[in-house]
Amino acid sequence: MFHRRWFHHFHSHVPTFSGLQPLSNLPPGETGIVVKISGGHEFLSRMVALGLSPGVEVTVLQNHHHGPILTCVRESRLALGRGEAQKILLQVCNDPL
Amino acid sequence: MIPSDIRTIRSVPKFTTVSNHVLTFALAGQPNVGKSTIFNMLTGLKQHVGNWPGKTVEQKSGMCHHDGLEIQIVDLPGTYSLTANSPEERIARDFIIKASPDVVVVIVNAAALERDLYLISELLWLPSPLVVGLNMMDVASQQGFQIEPHVLEAALNVPVVPMSASRGQGVLELLETAIRMAEQKHLPNPKRPEIREDHKSVLEELVVRVYSITPEPYPPEWVALKLLEGDREITQLIQDRMGADWQQVHDILIQHEDAILAIASGRYEWIGRMMRAGVTKPKAGQVALTDKIDRFATHPVWGLLILFAVLGFTFSLTFTIGVPIQNWLDALIVQSGSTWAAVLLSGSPAWLQGLVIHGLIAGVGTVLTLLPILVIFFAAMGLLEDLGYMARAAFVMDRFMHSMGLHGKSFLPLFMGFGCNVPAVMGARIIEDPKARLATILITPLVPCTARLAVLAFMAPIFFGNSAILVSWGLVGLSLLTLLALGVVFHELLLGGEHKAFIMELPLYHLPNRRTILQSVSIRGIDFLRTAGSVILVMSVVLWALSSFPGGTIHTSYLAGIGRLLAPVGSWMGLDWRMMVALLSSFVRKENTIPTLAILFAAGDQNMSLASVLPGSMTNAAALAFLTVQILFIPCLATLASIRQETGSWRWTIIDFFLILAVSLVAGVLVYQIASLFI
Numbered sequence: 001m002f003h004r005r006w007f008h009h010f011h012s013h014v015p016t017f018s019g020l021q022p023l024s025n026l027p028p029g030e031t032g033i034v035v036k037i038s039g040g041h042e043f044l045s046r047m048v049a050l051g052l053s054p055g056v057e058v059t060v061l062q063n064h065h066h067g068p069i070l071t072c073v074r075e076s077r078l079a080l081g082r083g084e085a086q087k088i089l090l091q092v093c094n095d096p097l
Numbered sequence: 098m099i100p101s102d103i104r105t106i107r108s109v110p111k112f113t114t115v116s117n118h119v120l121t122f123a124l125a126g127q128p129n130v131g132k133s134t135i136f137n138m139l140t141g142l143k144q145h146v147g148n149w150p151g152k153t154v155e156q157k158s159g160m161c162h163h164d165g166l167e168i169q170i171v172d173l174p175g176t177y178s179l180t181a182n183s184p185e186e187r188i189a190r191d192f193i194i195k196a197s198p199d200v201v202v203v204i205v206n207a208a209a210l211e212r213d214l215y216l217i218s219e220l221l222w223l224p225s226p227l228v229v230g231l232n233m234m235d236v237a238s239q240q241g242f243q244i245e246p247h248v249l250e251a252a253l254n255v256p257v258v259p260m261s262a263s264r265g266q267g268v269l270e271l272l273e274t275a276i277r278m279a280e281q282k283h284l285p286n287p288k289r290p291e292i293r294e295d296h297k298s299v300l301e302e303l304v305v306r307v308y309s310i311t312p313e314p315y316p317p318e319w320v321a322l323k324l325l326e327g328d329r330e331i332t333q334l335i336q337d338r339m340g341a342d343w344q345q346v347h348d349i350l351i352q353h354e355d356a357i358l359a360i361a362s363g364r365y366e367w368i369g370r371m372m373r374a375g376v377t378k379p380k381a382g383q384v385a386l387t388d389k390i391d392r393f394a395t396h397p398v399w400g401l402l403i404l405f406a407v408l409g410f411t412f413s414l415t416f417t418i419g420v421p422i423q424n425w426l427d428a429l430i431v432q433s434g435s436t437w438a439a440v441l442l443s444g445s446p447a448w449l450q451g452l453v454i455h456g457l458i459a460g461v462g463t464v465l466t467l468l469p470i471l472v473i474f475f476a477a478m479g480l481l482e483d484l485g486y487m488a489r490a491a492f493v494m495d496r497f498m499h500s501m502g503l504h505g506k507s508f509l510p511l512f513m514g515f516g517c518n519v520p521a522v523m524g525a526r527i528i529e530d531p532k533a534r535l536a537t538i539l540i541t542p543l544v545p546c547t548a549r550l551a552v553l554a555f556m557a558p559i560f561f562g563n564s565a566i567l568v569s570w571g572l573v574g575l576s577l578l579t580l581l582a583l584g585v586v587f588h589e590l591l592l593g594g595e596h597k598a599f600i601m602e603l604p605l606y607h608l609p610n611r612r613t614i615l616q617s618v619s620i621r622g623i624d625f626l627r628t629a630g631s632v633i634l635v636m637s638v639v640l641w642a643l644s645s646f647p648g649g650t651i652h653t654s655y656l657a658g659i660g661r662l663l664a665p666v667g668s669w670m671g672l673d674w675r676m677m678v679a680l681l682s683s684f685v686r687k688e689n690t691i692p693t694l695a696i697l698f699a700a701g702d703q704n705m706s707l708a709s710v711l712p713g714s715m716t717n718a719a720a721l722a723f724l725t726v727q728i729l730f731i732p733c734l735a736t737l738a739s740i741r742q743e744t745g746s747w748r749w750t751i752i753d754f755f756l757i758l759a760v761s762l763v764a765g766v767l768v769y770q771i772a773s774l775f776i
Contacts, residue, residue, distance in 0.1 A: 045327070046182055048596075049215055053365055054361075055365075066496055068492060070391070075210070077603040
């Protein structure tokens with residue numbers, strides 16, 4: 001294991017994709033693309049207003065099994081409760097070593 | 098009289114422009130864009146703070162004079178969008194649509210422009226002309242963004258004013274641009290975002306259907322858009338007006354339930370175009386300072402350590418600097434004031450001397466000696482807020498506060514309550530959600546403040562000797578458990594047990610601005626003096642009268658009478674009327690408990706004799722009950738006055754008062770009855 005850069009990073013190679021994952025499952029440093037947001041109209045419109053719309057890239061900054069999750073979306077840092085993060089499904093960008 | 102309705106008097110909600118000479122500008126913006134700094138700079142201290150009509154959301158408006166023009170500036174609540182998801186969003190859009198301000202000035206953060214443009218994409222559909230204040234240009238360039246305001250202006254076809262408000266740059270230009278816009282007859286058509294291609298026809302169809310029935314100031318295109326977005330308020334409005342025709346519209350909406358995504362993608366596509374035109378993003382891999390700090394500040398372990406270091410420092414600063422000033426003010430105003438008053442009033446009747454010295458001067462003393470602590474505390478809070486740290490503290494504490502249904506931000510003011518409950522109640526202003534803020538304010542009095550801890554520290558050793566420390570910790574623990582329990586109760590009561598979604602933006606760290614902090618300290622300080630201060634002063638006089646009439650001594654006073662009335666309740670706790678009077682007197686100031694007991698038990702040598710007299714006058718179980726009630730008892734006058742000021746409601750203040758009174762007495766009785774079995 002080595003420490004991954006947890007800021008926005010662009011891959012020089014084409015990333016491979018694995019299945020959909022809720023945002024709450026992503027470890028710090030991982031980046032994914034929002035595919036689906038479940039949980040009703042109101043939640044969806046709130047998320048969209050905060051920049052979390054389908055197709056956007058999200059990087060997880062802090063996620064420690066318990067408590068809220070810190071992410072970076074559209075250059076801003078957004079904290080989400082675990083319950084909210086479970087409703088956001090991402091396509092994870094795998095970084096093949 | 099008590100100025101019970103200062104808040105409502107000060108808040109004259111103006112939904113219409115009054116005269117032709119007055120312009121109205123609405124200040125809109127997402128949270129964390131420096132909007133309040135700009136509002137304060139434009140209006141100075143000439144602000145009206147109140148609530149929006151019928152809402153618990155704070156309304157701020159102020160006047161600004163420029164070039165002989167009088168401009169009313171209304172600070173709209175900070176919102177991310179203009180859907181009807183929250184009262185704040187509803188207020189913001191209702192104001193723009195119904196009061197039709199001459200100009201809507203929207204402030205955006207240049208360093209988070211991509212997200213902030215979203216609000217502009219919504220505002221462009223409303224009728225008022227727009228001016229964009231592109232704030233935090235300094236921060237954006239530190240972050241490596243290259244922004245060309247002129248290109249952005251051309252792309253939007255809306256005036257864009259670059260500014261760094263915390264350095265005082267651009268505020269005047271913003272104001273002048275807004276005035277120009279207000280006076281312009283023919284406004285340019287801004288470039289608005291459009292809905293994604295595949296939903297264009299359905300939007301057009303809806304516009305046609307709602308066109309004739311859309312009530313006046315609402316723009317029909319906007320209404321159609323909001324229907325597609327599933328906006329509840331607009332849906333209800335149109336449904337009510339359409340009657341039987343609604344079914345067809347409803348069917349269309351059901352068919353296009355995913356339209357909200359088409360609208361969003363249209364908006365973000367438009368935002369992308371704006372960004373490509375006017376902004377060059379920092380190179381990838383450039384780790385911003387904020388992220389470097391956040392690696393530790395938001396970490397579950399490091400974050401907690403940093404938080405406690407910050408709080409410890411704030412706490413010690415408040416007390417090492419505040420308390421000496423407090424004592425100095427006390428000596429200067431209360432003691433020398435009393436001496437002077439005694440000299441000046443030497444010929445006058447005893448009641449007049451009492452009124453001036455023990456009523457008025459003591460009341461002024463309470464207010465003024467609280468000020469140094471409040472000022473230091475507000476400055477510290479303002480600094481942490483402006484620095485951007487407050488949101489991190491909330492993030493770190495959220496996992497613990499969540500169980501109570503409270504927001505992470507509730508932790509800070511509650512913690513400060515250990516020092517003094519007054520700044521804690523006022524500090525709850527950092528919590529944006531009005532219900533969560535109310536819940537926090539209402540449980541704050543259960544945080545044992547230093548004054549109560551001092552009484553505990555004095556009395557526990559008298560009765561419990563070596564076990565005093567154990568008893569003290571036990572009582573503090575009991576107090577915090579009660580706080581938890583009441584927190585859950587208020588959570589049920591106010592929020593219906595609903596777990597508020599935790600969604601919060603962490604702003605970029607930036608160097609705090611002296612002016613912003615000074616302004617927030619002076620506004621809060623003046624607020625305290627004006628509202629809480631006058632309540633404290635009036636009540637001090639009332640309580641002085643209660644404790645000295647009739648007869649001139651506390652033994653024969655009304656207060657003693659009330660104490661005797663309460664004696665039956667006291668007897669369930671093994672306490673006589675004198676102990677009840679001591680509790681009552683703690684209402685004025687929590688420290689009063691000891692001197693009152695000293696007067697009631699032995700008028701001679703104060704503390705020494707009290708320590709020897711008290712153990713003989715009650716059992717240990719009764720003493721334990723007394724300390725229990727004392728630590729849980731009703732908030733002191735100053736706290737109560739600030740609860741009234743901050744909640745803006747006598748009803749909640751009174752409910753809180755009686756609830757805490759009942760809880761403390763029940764706890765006292767229970768403790769006595771149980772302890773009697775063992776001790």
